[in-house]
Amino acid sequence: MATPAPAGRPLDPVQVDLSTRLATLRLPDPVLTASGCAAAGRELAPFLDLAAIGGVVTKSIMLEPRSGRPTPRMAETPSGMLNSIGLQGPGVEAFVAKDLRWLREHGVRTIVSIAGGSTQEYQRLAQRLRHEPGIAAIEVNISCPNVESRGQVFACDPFSAAQVVQVVRRHTAPDVPVLAKLSPDVTDIVAIARSVREAGADGLSMINTLLGMVIDPDTMRPLLGGMTGGLSGPAIRPVAVRAVWQVHAAYPDLPILGMGGIRTGRDAFEFLLAGASAVSVGTAVFNDPSALARISAELRGLLAARGIARLSDVVGLGHVQQARHVAAQAARRAAQEEALA
Amino acid sequence: MAPVQVTAEVVGLRRAGAYHHMTLLAPGIPEGTRPGHFVALAVGGEGSGMLLRRAFSIHKVAPGSAGTVEIVFATHGQGTRWLADRRRGDKLDVIGPLGRPFTLPREPVACVLVAGGYGAAPLFALSEQLRARGCRVDMVLGAASEDRLFGVLEARRTSASVTVTTDDGSAGIRGRVTDPLPEIIRAAGADVVYACGPMAMLAAVAEVAAGLGAHSQCAVEEAMACGIGVCMTCVLPVRGADGVTRMVRSCTDGPVFRGSDVRWADVGSVPPDTLGAPVAGGH
Ligand SMILES: Cc1cc2nc3c(=O)[nH]c(=O)nc-3n(C[C@H](O)[C@H](O)[C@H](O)COP(=O)(O)O)c2cc1C
Ligand code: FES
Numbered sequence: 001m002a003t004p005a006p007a008g009r010p011l012d013p014v015q016v017d018l019s020t021r022l023a024t025l026r027l028p029d030p031v032l033t034a035s036g037c038a039a040a041g042r043e044l045a046p047f048l049d050l051a052a053i054g055g056v057v058t059k060s061i062m063l064e065p066r067s068g069r070p071t072p073r074m075a076e077t078p079s080g081m082l083n084s085i086g087l088q089g090p091g092v093e094a095f096v097a098k099d100l101r102w103l104r105e106h107g108v109r110t111i112v113s114i115a116g117g118s119t120q121e122y123q124r125l126a127q128r129l130r131h132e133p134g135i136a137a138i139e140v141n142i143s144c145p146n147v148e149s150r151g152q153v154f155a156c157d158p159f160s161a162a163q164v165v166q167v168v169r170r171h172t173a174p175d176v177p178v179l180a181k182l183s184p185d186v187t188d189i190v191a192i193a194r195s196v197r198e199a200g201a202d203g204l205s206m207i208n209t210l211l212g213m214v215i216d217p218d219t220m221r222p223l224l225g226g227m228t229g230g231l232s233g234p235a236i237r238p239v240a241v242r243a244v245w246q247v248h249a250a251y252p253d254l255p256i257l258g259m260g261g262i263r264t265g266r267d268a269f270e271f272l273l274a275g276a277s278a279v280s281v282g283t284a285v286f287n288d289p290s291a292l293a294r295i296s297a298e299l300r301g302l303l304a305a306r307g308i309a310r311l312s313d314v315v316g317l318g319h320v321q322q323a324r325h326v327a328a329q330a331a332r333r334a335a336q337e338e339a340l341a
Numbered sequence: 342m343a344p345v346q347v348t349a350e351v352v353g354l355r356r357a358g359a360y361h362h363m364t365l366l367a368p369g370i371p372e373g374t375r376p377g378h379f380v381a382l383a384v385g386g387e388g389s390g391m392l393l394r395r396a397f398s399i400h401k402v403a404p405g406s407a408g409t410v411e412i413v414f415a416t417h418g419q420g421t422r423w424l425a426d427r428r429r430g431d432k433l434d435v436i437g438p439l440g441r442p443f444t445l446p447r448e449p450v451a452c453v454l455v456a457g458g459y460g461a462a463p464l465f466a467l468s469e470q471l472r473a474r475g476c477r478v479d480m481v482l483g484a485a486s487e488d489r490l491f492g493v494l495e496a497r498r499t500s501a502s503v504t505v506t507t508d509d510g511s512a513g514i515r516g517r518v519t520d521p522l523p524e525i526i527r528a529a530g531a532d533v534v535y536a537c538g539p540m541a542m543l544a545a546v547a548e549v550a551a552g553l554g555a556h557s558q559c560a561v562e563e564a565m566a567c568g569i570g571v572c573m574t575c576v577l578p579v580r581g582a583d584g585v586t587r588m589v590r591s592c593t594d595g596p597v598f599r600g601s602d603v604r605w606a607d608v609g610s611v612p613p614d615t616l617g618a619p620v621a622g623g624h
Contacts, residue, residue, distance in 0.1 A: 047346055072574075
């Protein structure tokens with residue numbers, strides 16, 4: 001038997017308070033873009049009020065301009081896609097001069113994602129951004145190969161992941177939260193979470209894409225120019241929900257920006273129940289550039305229908321519900337045994 | 342004009358040789374559309390497992406409260422097959438107009454319009470605007486076979502001359518569009534060549550045009566996932582005004598490029614002198 005949800009009478013959707021917090025960052029709306037899926041943000045301006053959404057997470061910025069990988073850079077897969085963009089970008093100087101400035105001038109809450117090939121590069125990025133106004137938080141994309149460690153991805157090694165997060169935290173203004181973005185391609189994601197938490201991460205973004213490959217049956221070789229690519233979209237959602245669940249269970253106080261396959265308000269709700277305080281929407285934006293506003297409205301309607309007045313009340317609620325369910329089952333079993341005795 | 346996202350209605354769908362010709366009631370899109378613009382369609386219906394948008398160059402538009410947009414497509418895969426199965430009255434999520442359109446000459450110069458297959462679709466609206474400016478328009482339409490030619494009759498009605506080529510000789514000259522092209526450019530005294538079609542054809546057309554001192558404007562068909570500039574999948578190496586090669590997005594910087602700016606031989610790779618290209622021992 002299912003435990004009933006702790007719901008009141010249905011509310012008028014306008015009564016629902018969608019505001020949330022990611023560490024010290026207050027957000028009026030819990031739905032943000034995902035890094036690399038909204039370019040610099042302004043490309044979405046024709047389809048969305050960017051100042052009204054939770055915020056824009058920029059594509060990962062590196063120190064120098066980067067051309068990215070050769071084409072083909074994407075392959076559609078069942079309910080998802082594989083991409084190998086290779087962090088194409090203009091470099092931090094051009095980003096600050098043009099993109100960051102535009103976002104600031106348009107009142108967009110901006111989370112700057114940074115990426116590097118060495119701990120030193122992450123440090124210099126943090127130093128360069130430290131005195132730039134208009135940065136709500138830094139997201140550290142550690143799913144990059146470490147050139148100093150034979151290309152081992154930072155996010156897959158608790159030690160180098162922690163090292164990067166530590167230097168970024170040290171060189172970022174104290175009032176700007178630092179989120180570490182985790183890769184699901186690890187044996188134990190809780191161990192990586194522990195390690196970056198101890199290194200000073202104020203929160204986590206999870207999950208990044210899963211490494212995949214598509215082989216073209218006509219050419220009989222890998223389809224992507226970069227051979228392998230990152231899998232994203234609804235196909236990975238259960239993996240992402242599981243990862244958020246596990247980490248929230250281990251560190252309930254560690255804020256999580258949840259992502260991976262979110263396409264509807266219902267999907268976002270799953271992440272909140274698993275323990276995310278806010279969500280990013282990536283691949284779904286390619287399908288529907290106005291998805292963020294729609295998802296936020298759907299989430300509002302869904303909370304209202306359940307009589308939940310505050311979004312913050314459902315963060316991690318899945319764990320509470322599960323514990324109640326288990327306790328109720330145990331009580332029933334005990335009662336049954338007593339009756340039989 | 343900024344693109345709009347609208348729920349469009351299918352008001353017409355018919356076969357055109359090997360292709361499908363779809364008319365959409367898509368208010369708001371025709372007004373800002375110029376020749377060379379494209380639309381991006383979501384496929385598979387709500388909640389579809391096919392997430393990526395399909396991009397199609399706009400064949401024709403009719404502005405007004407019943408504004409319509411026409412596209413021509415071949416069935417390449419699951420998404421385009423789904424589109425071909427639509428019925429009148431079905432709804433589609435459409436974004437447009439997208440991209441940078443063809444640039445029109447200021448003077449009434451002679452122009453040659455070259456197409457490969459359904460690449461002819463956007464050229465008729467272009468031809469109309471060119472002729473309205475007093476330009477002479479000659480057309481070259483090429484395809485693998487006769488059923489893959491598009492718009493030959495309309496071309497004949499509206500152009501100073503029409504030359505047809507097919508790979509198998511089932512219609513017109515057996516061969517490629519670039520076989521008769523030099524003579525057509527010379528005979529017309531053309532200053533500009535406009536082209537739309539597969540990448541290899543565009544590369545060859547741009548080379549012929551450059552060899553004869555004509556400008557070329559090429560509309561590329563690069564694989565796109567979003568059509569609006571957010572995914573970075575649709576890039577190709579293009580030389581900028583500053584001489585520097587960058588990997589640029591064909592959806593926002595294109596789909597129309599000056600033929601002389603595109604590094605045709607390097608499409609599908611990142612030339613070593615590209616801004617931010619990987620360096621030996623580096624990233
Ligand atoms: C085309 C593409 C580019 C991406 N680029 C980045 C990036 O630059 N930095 C990053 O941290 N994540 C990047 N991601 C990962 C997304 O931010 C997100 O973590 C992942 O796609 C899962 O979410 P989704 O299923 O909603 O897309 C990219 C994803 C895609 C599809
Ligand atoms: S198709 Fe997405 S950036 Fe061009």
